Amino acid sequence: MAERERDAQGKPLNARPRDGLGRPLARGGAGTPRVPDDLRLPPAAAIVEAQKFLDANMPFHAHEVLEGTWKSCPTDERPLWQGLAQLAVGLTHLMRGNRVGAGSLLRQGHDRLIGFEPDPPHGLDVAGLLRWSEGLLDDLETGTLPIAPGIPALRATD
Numbered sequence: 001m002a003e004r005e006r007d008a009q010g011k012p013l014n015a016r017p018r019d020g021l022g023r024p025l026a027r028g029g030a031g032t033p034r035v036p037d038d039l040r041l042p043p044a045a046a047i048v049e050a051q052k053f054l055d056a057n058m059p060f061h062a063h064e065v066l067e068g069t070w071k072s073c074p075t076d077e078r079p080l081w082q083g084l085a086q087l088a089v090g091l092t093h094l095m096r097g098n099r100v101g102a103g104s105l106l107r108q109g110h111d112r113l114i115g116f117e118p119d120p121p122h123g124l125d126v127a128g129l130l131r132w133s134e135g136l137l138d139d140l141e142t143g144t145l146p147i148a149p150g151i152p153a154l155r156a157t158d
Contacts, residue, residue, distance in 0.1 A: 022060030063088035083112030
């Protein structure tokens with residue numbers, strides 16, 4: 001078995017190339033550009049970058065951006081950022097055809113956003129994200145995969 005890549009501190013890295021939905025490809029293959037493991041963007045920049053990935057049908061990459069912010073944000077905002085990241089990875093599972101994983105992560109993300117909708121920080125459209133995820137969860141409860149899950153808008157479009 002090949003030795004796993006590690007950073008300077010000995011932490012394992014996942015250096016395998018990945019496709020647009022984050023699935024690992026064979027070593028040495030061509031994949032989509034990766035989001036750096038140590039990327040930590042401030043909220044406004046993270047929202048813009050994650051939305052670009054969502055608009056490009058690359059929710060796994062959006063999840064990576066949002067996860068970086070979740071790991072570096074103030075404690076009181078962690079459920080918000082974790083919920084956003086879980087919605088993105090739930091959409092990833094949905095696009096991969098994994099109904100069970102999609103439902104679980106969409107539910108967890110949805111539930112973490114509850115309570116942020118009255119006065120959402122950073123201009124986030126929490127109410128819209130809750131409606132979007134509820135629609136997908138309703139579809140998944142019927143035992144089917146939604147044909148067109150739509151692209152969630154992180155910020156309200158006026």
